[in-house]
Amino acid sequence: MLSREEMKTDKKTYTVNDELYQRFPVKNQAFAIVSTRDMGEPSYLGFLEKMHQRLAVRMEREDPGFSREENAQDLGANALNLLLGSYGFPNHQFLKWEPLIVPEPLTKHKTKKPPEELTEMVKKTATLYGSDLTGISALDEKWIYSKDMDKPFIITEKGKPKETEEAFYLPKTMNRAIVMGFLMDEPMISNSPELKASTATSFGYSRMGITAVSLAEYIRALGYQAIPSMNDTAMSIPLAVDAGLGQLGRHGLLITPEYGSNIRLAKVITDMPLDIDQPVDFGITEFCENCFLCADHCPSDAISRGEPTMETDYQTGNPGVSKWFVHAEECLKFWQDNGASCINCITVCPFTFGFESMQCFECERCAERDRGCILQNNTQFRVEHGFLKQDRWADRGEILPPRRRGL
Numbered sequence: 077m078l079s080r081e082e083m084k085t086d087k088k089t090y091t092v093n094d095e096l097y098q099r100f101p102v103k104n105q106a107f108a109i110v111s112t113r114d115m116g117e118p119s120y121l122g123f124l125e126k127m128h129q130r131l132a133v134r135m136e137r138e139d140p141g142f143s144r145e146e147n148a149q150d151l152g153a154n155a156l157n158l159l160l161g162s163y164g165f166p167n168h169q170f171l172k173w174e175p176l177i178v179p180e181p182l183t184k185h186k187t188k189k190p191p192e193e194l195t196e197m198v199k200k201t202a203t204l205y206g207s208d209l210t211g212i213s214a215l216d217e218k219w220i221y222s223k224d225m226d227k228p229f230i231i232t233e234k235g236k237p238k239e240t241e242e243a244f245y246l247p248k249t250m251n252r253a254i255v256m257g258f259l260m261d262e263p264m265i266s267n268s269p270e271l272k273a274s275t276a277t278s279f280g281y282s283r284m285g286i287t288a289v290s291l292a293e294y295i296r297a298l299g300y301q302a303i304p305s306m307n308d309t310a311m312s313i314p315l316a317v318d319a320g321l322g323q324l325g326r327h328g329l330l331i332t333p334e335y336g337s338n339i340r341l342a343k344v345i346t347d348m349p350l351d352i353d354q355p356v357d358f359g360i361t362e363f364c365e366n367c368f369l370c371a372d373h374c375p376s377d378a379i380s381r382g383e384p385t386m387e388t389d390y391q392t393g394n395p396g397v398s399k400w401f402v403h404a405e406e407c408l409k410f411w412q413d414n415g416a417s418c419i420n421c422i423t424v425c426p427f428t429f430g431f432e433s434m435q436c437f438e439c440e441r442c443a444e445r446d447r448g449c450i451l452q453n454n455t456q457f458r459v460e461h462g463f464l465k466q467d468r469w470a471d472r473g474e475i476l477p478p479r480r481r482g483l
């Protein structure tokens with residue numbers, strides 16, 4: 077069994093072709109492409125309209141998993157997400173780039189402490205506010221969006237983060253990203269693609285918003301700049317990889333040693349001088365090469381069965397980074413036909429619930445690997461550290477939620 081310390085790697089966690097790679101514009105995300113097509117004008121969340129129309133039909137028909145009560149639970153779970161940040165728009169709603177409640181005199185004087193101490197304070201406070209896993213990365217400019225729906229993100233030498241009529245300005249001095257992971261509720265996720273799984277996702281988003289907004293205010297009260305961010309401003313998954321939270325899987329999502337794929341991500345970008353974490357390698361790339369469970373269970377056939385590649389024809393993909401590209405437009409079209417979002421790829425990923433002996437029939441190559449069965453190693457790690465209860469290899473493990481404090 078690898079400890080977290082032993083998982084740390086000095087190797088580059090991404091292979092990037094700098095000549096090919098360009099920062100990605102938000103308007104090329106599947107949400108924006110499908111929404112803009114549906115609405116006939118630039119839109120980011122317009123795709124929801126078709127999805128909700130379909131949901132109304134399924135509720136009316138009383139399809140299993142699409143009851144009015146289940147929909148009510150989903151709406152309640154989503155309330156704080158929509159109030160705080162609506163999945164994430166830069167400098168919007170409560171995701172403001174300026175202090176919300178912190179008195180101005182406090183923002184003018186920085187708390188002077190060594191980076192090590194500040195890092196510990198920030199991580200403890202992120203946990204207190206609701207983060208289940210926190211890491212810190214240097215903010216790699218590659219992962220900052222080139223443009224929101226209509227305005228560019230311009231990186232400046234110094235100053236404060238700000239928005240004008242023309243652009244969003246991010247100073248280079250804001251060179252740290254505090255990346256936070258939020259465990260989604262089990263057994264709700266097991267019901268994907270029904271409304272219960274959507275509720276787990278919605279609640280994850282609400283918790284992302286509460287925690288990112290709260291942590292940004294905490295940092296501002298210590299005199300530093302902070303940008304709370306959900307899906308906006310910069311890409312959360314590569315930042316999470318850089319921050320050592322986990323590795324990228326075939327399904328295009330993060331896989332963490334502690335919670336597998338069952339995690340949502342938010343971040344706070346700051347100029348606080350924080351120590352950075354090291355990326356980890358616990359064998360996910362090798363494992364995914366031989367595992368196709370997410371692709372097998374994807375109802376829209378959106379997940380690649382090939383090798384990682386730098387190139388893609390998908391408008392939603394960004395060439396220049398070696399990875400498995402996901403046909404995100406097809407994924408979203410399935411959500412619309414289904415009447416609710418889908419997380420099948422998260423639910424079936426064996427790193428979500430840990431090793432079950434039946435899975436050995438799915439895998440034939442573990443003997444070739446230096447590290448033995450990567451999944452069994454990770455399952456032992458989770459059991460040992462209290463993230464999973466696994467009495468018998470024959471049974472599905474039980475995800476043990478962390479004992480949260482605070483929000």
Ligand code: SF4
Pocket residue numbers: 327370373374375376377378379402406407408410418419420421422
């Ligand atoms: S969310 Fe569902 S449809 Fe989309 S890639 Fe994952 S399994 Fe496929």
Ligand code: SF4
Pocket residue numbers: 325326327363364365367368369370371424425426427
């Ligand atoms: S289901 Fe298998 S191939 Fe897909 S991300 Fe999880 S481990 Fe990788």
